Amino acid sequence: MKRDKVIGAILLAVALSAITGLAIITVFIFREGVPIILRVGPRQFFLSTDWDPSLGHFGILSMMVGSLFVTVGAAVIGVVFSLSLAIVLTQFAPPGLSAALKPVIELLAGIPSVVYGFVGVVTLVPLIRQWLGGPGLSVLAASIVLGVMILPTITSIAIDALQAVPKSYLEGSIALGATRWQTVTMVLLRAARSGLVAAIILGMGRAIGETMAVIMVAGNALDVPRSLLAPVRTLTSNIALEMGYASGDHRQALFATGVTLFVIITILNTAALAISRQRAGKRRAT
Amino acid sequence: MRLSPVTSQRLAVGFMWLLTGITFAVLVFILAFILVHGLPHVTWTFLTHSPASMGREGGIFPMILGTFLVAGLAVLLAAPIGVATAVYLSEYTREGRLTLVIRFGADCLSGVPSIIFGLFGFVFFAITLGMGLSVLSGSLTLALMVLPTIIRTSEEAIRAVPTSYREVSLGLGGTRWQTVFYVVLRSALPGISTGIVLSLGRSISETAAVMLTAGSALRLPRSLFDSSRTLALHFYLLSREGISMPNAYATASVLIIAILALNLLAYALMRRFAVKVGH
Amino acid sequence: MASRALGAACMKSIFPTLVVLLVFGTICTGCRRTSERSVSLLGSTSIQPFAEMLAERYAKDHPGEFVEVQGGGSTAGLQATESGLVNIGMCSRSLTAKEALVFTSILIARDGLALVVNRENPVIKLSVEQVRALFAGRVTNWRDVGGKHGPIRPITREEGSGTRESFVRLVMGKERIAGRALTQESNGAVKELVKGDPAAIGYMSLGLVDKDLKAVAIDGIQPTVENVLADRYHLVRPLLFVTKGAANVAARKFIDFVLSPPGQNLLASEGLVKSQ
Numbered sequence: 001m002k003r004d005k006v007i008g009a010i011l012l013a014v015a016l017s018a019i020t021g022l023a024i025i026t027v028f029i030f031r032e033g034v035p036i037i038l039r040v041g042p043r044q045f046f047l048s049t050d051w052d053p054s055l056g057h058f059g060i061l062s063m064m065v066g067s068l069f070v071t072v073g074a075a076v077i078g079v080v081f082s083l084s085l086a087i088v089l090t091q092f093a094p095p096g097l098s099a100a101l102k103p104v105i106e107l108l109a110g111i112p113s114v115v116y117g118f119v120g121v122v123t124l125v126p127l128i129r130q131w132l133g134g135p136g137l138s139v140l141a142a143s144i145v146l147g148v149m150i151l152p153t154i155t156s157i158a159i160d161a162l163q164a165v166p167k168s169y170l171e172g173s174i175a176l177g178a179t180r181w182q183t184v185t186m187v188l189l190r191a192a193r194s195g196l197v198a199a200i201i202l203g204m205g206r207a208i209g210e211t212m213a214v215i216m217v218a219g220n221a222l223d224v225p226r227s228l229l230a231p232v233r234t235l236t237s238n239i240a241l242e243m244g245y246a247s248g249d250h251r252q253a254l255f256a257t258g259v260t261l262f263v264i265i266t267i268l269n270t271a272a273l274a275i276s277r278q279r280a281g282k283r284r285a286t
Numbered sequence: 287m288r289l290s291p292v293t294s295q296r297l298a299v300g301f302m303w304l305l306t307g308i309t310f311a312v313l314v315f316i317l318a319f320i321l322v323h324g325l326p327h328v329t330w331t332f333l334t335h336s337p338a339s340m341g342r343e344g345g346i347f348p349m350i351l352g353t354f355l356v357a358g359l360a361v362l363l364a365a366p367i368g369v370a371t372a373v374y375l376s377e378y379t380r381e382g383r384l385t386l387v388i389r390f391g392a393d394c395l396s397g398v399p400s401i402i403f404g405l406f407g408f409v410f411f412a413i414t415l416g417m418g419l420s421v422l423s424g425s426l427t428l429a430l431m432v433l434p435t436i437i438r439t440s441e442e443a444i445r446a447v448p449t450s451y452r453e454v455s456l457g458l459g460g461t462r463w464q465t466v467f468y469v470v471l472r473s474a475l476p477g478i479s480t481g482i483v484l485s486l487g488r489s490i491s492e493t494a495a496v497m498l499t500a501g502s503a504l505r506l507p508r509s510l511f512d513s514s515r516t517l518a519l520h521f522y523l524l525s526r527e528g529i530s531m532p533n534a535y536a537t538a539s540v541l542i543i544a545i546l547a548l549n550l551l552a553y554a555l556m557r558r559f560a561v562k563v564g565h
Numbered sequence: 566m567a568s569r570a571l572g573a574a575c576m577k578s579i580f581p582t583l584v585v586l587l588v589f590g591t592i593c594t595g596c597r598r599t600s601e602r603s604v605s606l607l608g609s610t611s612i613q614p615f616a617e618m619l620a621e622r623y624a625k626d627h628p629g630e631f632v633e634v635q636g637g638g639s640t641a642g643l644q645a646t647e648s649g650l651v652n653i654g655m656c657s658r659s660l661t662a663k664e665a666l667v668f669t670s671i672l673i674a675r676d677g678l679a680l681v682v683n684r685e686n687p688v689i690k691l692s693v694e695q696v697r698a699l700f701a702g703r704v705t706n707w708r709d710v711g712g713k714h715g716p717i718r719p720i721t722r723e724e725g726s727g728t729r730e731s732f733v734r735l736v737m738g739k740e741r742i743a744g745r746a747l748t749q750e751s752n753g754a755v756k757e758l759v760k761g762d763p764a765a766i767g768y769m770s771l772g773l774v775d776k777d778l779k780a781v782a783i784d785g786i787q788p789t790v791e792n793v794l795a796d797r798y799h800l801v802r803p804l805l806f807v808t809k810g811a812a813n814v815a816a817r818k819f820i821d822f823v824l825s826p827p828g829q830n831l832l833a834s835e836g837l838v839k840s841q
Contacts, residue, residue: 112491181295209399223744245640245725527753
């Protein structure tokens with residue numbers, strides 16, 4: 001039908017412009033960022049801790065380490081709490097309570113990151129400074145705040161992963177005399193392992209990308225953090241702090257940081273996808 | 287000392303309930319902390335007046351308007367384009383290399399940190415295209431930021447519609463577009479609208495990407511080309527610089543309530559559409 | 566039935582295309598708006614609060630005039646002026662020789678640079694050498710500069726900050742600021758941090774110090790406006806409005822207001838030093 005063809009053409013035009021737009025962004029970022037990496041030298045860019053734009057030194061190692069520490073810290077907290085939450089809600093809580101609590105977790109996801117950062121600065125940072133020492137603005141503060149922020153992400157994917165395990169596995173285990181907890185550890189978690197790993201990786205991807213909350217609680221010092229209580233600067237904070245006034249090489253170096261983040265997060269997301277697909281593949285085989 | 291299975295179960299489950307309790311306690315604490323400090327200051331005057339003295343006095347009306355404009359325009363642009371793209375990808379093309387690449391690209395971009403979109407928007411929209419720090423720069427940047435997410439969630443929702451629906455519609459004599467519009471989209475609507483509402487929430491909360499695209503002007507924007515401050519950015523600046531803590535809390539309260547209302551709306555929409563379609 | 570389908574099709578597909586066209590159309594007409602718009606300033610977070618005050622007074626006296634002020638730091642201000650994003654850049658340090666070739670600068674006031682510590686900190690005076698050693702990380706305990714035993718936490722600004730640049734020129738000289746110094750992106754953020762941390766020390770605009778903080782005497786001289794005027798307190802930097810070439814009419818009017826007695830008196834009453 002002619003009308004159908006017209007509509008199809010319009011949809012194609014719209015889809016093409018959308019895809020072109022998104023492609024332009026990717027190309028732009030890489031085109032701005034990659035040359036400076038090559039000019040400075042990849043070893044210098046990725047392995048030097050000397051970030052001094054006024055002297056033309058662009059080494060992002062201390063910020064990569066910073067992002068790494070903070071992300072791993074957040075993942076640890078996220079894992080512990082999210083997993084508990086997911087297990088409790090799918091296995092041990094009465095169904096009514098479960099259904100009521102799930103949207104509440106989604107609420108956590110809706111709170112803006114600046115609010116998290118603010119509450120962290122006003123409550124958590126002074127606590128850390130007083131009871132644990134250091135400036136309070138630290139890897140620890142950032143990890144805790146980020147851990148809370150990625151909770152909803154990890155929890156909802158983990159719940160999906162746990163609920164995807166066939167009930168027959170669990171019933172079989174109970175029938176064989178295991179307690180519910182033994183069933184959880186020996187059957188449920190094993191069976192859902194790939195989905196859970198995917199959840200954690202996706203949570204880490206979110207944590208790496210977080211900017212505002214980290215700027216507020218991490219201290220933004222340039223040195224590589226020596227302890228949990230040391231201040232830290234992440235890749236994202238660095239971009240946010242400097243992009244207003246960076247120009248020339250400096251600005252390109254910030255784009256290069258963006259490229260680095262892009263690649264890291266793409267790797268994480270692809271890994272998560274591959275792992276969860278592997279699980280689906282296994283299930284089809286059994 | 288070997289614990290009996292029953293004891294270890296009690297300990298483990300008890301521990302997990304504890305962690306669950308702590309999680310909800312933290313959530314309640316964060317909300318209560320902001321709302322208790324802020325709600326008393328949220329008056330009608332506060333919501334309808336402009337700020338004075340850098341935000342120490344006065345209200346937040348320009349910020350409310352600014353947030354509406356920047357986030358609203360962003361979603362107004364991204365939603366139709368994103369859904370149309372998703373429709374085209376899933377209904378009008380065959381599964382192949384190209385669609386896989388596009389899907390992968392959209393997945394990648396939906397994970398890219400917002401600050402990178404902000405950097406791009408600043409350099410491309412504000413400087414290169416000459417739009418300056420403006421509502422337009424901000425909303426275009428945000429639109430690009432949420433577009434991949436809308437494309438992906440819409441596509442997932444559309445692909446979740448059973449093929450039988452399509453076959454029945456075509457069997458009854460419907461054209462492809464009629465099938466798509468009356469059957470597929472209607473069935474996928476809960477998923478699609480959830481994605482759109484979530485993107486709206488994300489746009490409202492966004493600070494990093496609007497800082498240097500929409501700017502931080504305190505005045506009421508007269509047009510799309512004026513700079514305007516969003517609620518999230520205003521809250522950030524007020525609290526960070528210690529300009530006015532009461533107003534900061536109040537701004538955050540307005541922000542949180544708006545987002546909560548939005549999430550509730552999403553939830554209600556989803557349930558209503560799901561019921562209608564008979565899922 | 567068919568017309569409804571067509572109508573719906575229009576809504577779904579033509580609408581977004583139209584919107585996209587509209588957007589791109591307005592983009593082209595939107596370029597070069599800084600010349601038509603009223604006055605827009607961007608830059609130093611030291612100047613920002615004062616510029617806001619001036620803008621408010623100006624708007625009261627000249628209803629209909631639109632003055633927009635944003636922060637971002639001195640270097641960001643220079644760049645925004647250079648790229649045409651705004652018509653006036655705010656800069657809290659003197660221009661380099663290269664910059665002076667591109668920009669026209671107007672001195673609107675002078676501002677002392679204060680070293681601030683927490684109110685609980687017993688230290689009330691430091692020498693310039695001590696401050697330098699402190700920020701370079703050579704001295705790490707408050708005990709070594711006359712205070713209570715405890716770690717020193719220096720707070721610095723981001724690289725594009727005019728305040729930081731002035732601090733480096735006036736105090737640090739060739740020495741680099743320690744890598745472990747906490748970085749904040751505005752005077753207000755430095756103030757909040759020093760307010761909350763008893764071991765912190767930072768530098769900020771003298772005009773923005775309030776009773777929540779303590780500004781230490783440098784080389785025996787108290788950081789007051791009188792001492793800056795009398796040239797006794799030496800940590801002083803210029804506050805500049807910067808334009809690319811000659812300012813446009815609207816900007817010129819605003820600058821004239823800032824330099825006029827009412828404008829200058831407003832600045833002086835807030836802790837800055839008049840530009841004369």
